[in-house]
């Protein structure tokens with residue numbers, strides 16, 4: 001009888017303390033858990049031994065330690081889930097693996113690999129294949145072919161480099177019934193107690209179309225996970241002693257969804273042991289919404305504002321009503337729910353004065369928790385497609401930060417980002433703000449601008 005094929009799945013963590021919070025990310029490799037669920041649904045787990053690289057390695061270990069840990073497992077196939085924050089390191093580690101074990105089959109997936117599959121396969125000969133889009137179907141089909149010793153060509157959603165050329169199969173149709181794949185938490189493919197927080201995807205897809213966001217491009221329709229499954233997962237996490245949960249759902253408080261979702265969460269979280277955080281649309285928050293949030297022990301809500309400037313909002317296909325935003329914040333705060341608001345600097349149409357107005361608006365509302373992001377012009381987004389028309393100059397490589405736009409020079413982009421962050425920092429420390437226009441590149445530091453400039457100078461200009 002043939003020995004089981006050994007698969008190692010990896011998702012390298014965020015290496016910089018950025019993306020607004022200033023905290024290191026303890027990312028739960030949910031995408032990898034889904035891949036194991038896909039192998040399970042395809043009946044392949046009897047023929048494979050699968051290991052997910054643990055957080056000690058994916059988050060904290062040095063490159064050499066990660067390579068050695070992966071090779072120690074003696075995998076025939078290594079899969080990496082790729083995002084803009086880990087693609088470079090993933091490629092570096094993949095090349096190290098191939099150098100030490102030339103017969104290894106390395107496959108990439110995730111948004112960053114999906115959008116750049118042609119480039120990745122043609123420029124990086126140590127990468128064998130790229131799964132484009134959702135992996136639950138295409139990845140098991142790839143493994144099934146490898147188990148049969150057949151060439152994995154013609155698998156929908158797969159790009160593969162063969163000796164003659166790179167072959168791209170047509171895109172895989174959306175998985176309509178996502179409930180068909182078992183919960184990776186319930187099956188124990190992801191240890192629910194290991195990551196310190198329960199991350200749950202309650203839906204896949206979004207009905208909104210913010211031009212800077214890749215998500216609607218990736219998932220053009222929404223598919224919800226079963227409420228019973230949600231309830232069981234919450235119960236399991238509570239039993240495992242988890243006290244924090246994050247609900248990944250950009251349409252959480254759509255009318256008709258929020259009630260059943262909150263009741264299912266409350267049923268699973270009977271003792272109120274897990275305190276949840278979620279995203280919400282301000283214009284859809286009513287008193288009943290806040291009551292439902294409270295029932296589900298949702299104690300923190302993130303609202304994306306990005307800017308109050310209508311010209312910039314038009315450019316990114318978003319709307320804003322000061323009245324409904326203020327009412328939403330007040331309603332949540334009255335219900336004892338913490339409000340965190342996200343803003344983006346470097347948006348097309350946003351001048352320095354507009355960022356000041358956005359911050360003034362939030363501070364007048366008494367919001368103390370503001371996350372400030374520097375615009376990323378991500379591959380595959382509408383904003384990227386319109387970059388020329390909007391005069392956007394951005395890093396050609398991840399993380400694709402904006403360098404310059406029509407309103408702001410490179411220097412001003414630095415200034416406005418550091419201004420916003422300094423003002424937010426002073427607010428959270430309750431220190432008075434006094435404008436300091438000497439702030440500049442040094443303030444921005446690791447968050448990108450100095451390094452952006454040098455990398456762009458090296459590469460001869462933004463895209």
Ligand code: SF4
Pocket residue numbers: 206207208209210213214215216250
């Ligand atoms: S930013 Fe959020 S609301 Fe906008 S399209 Fe992306 S996921 Fe949807």
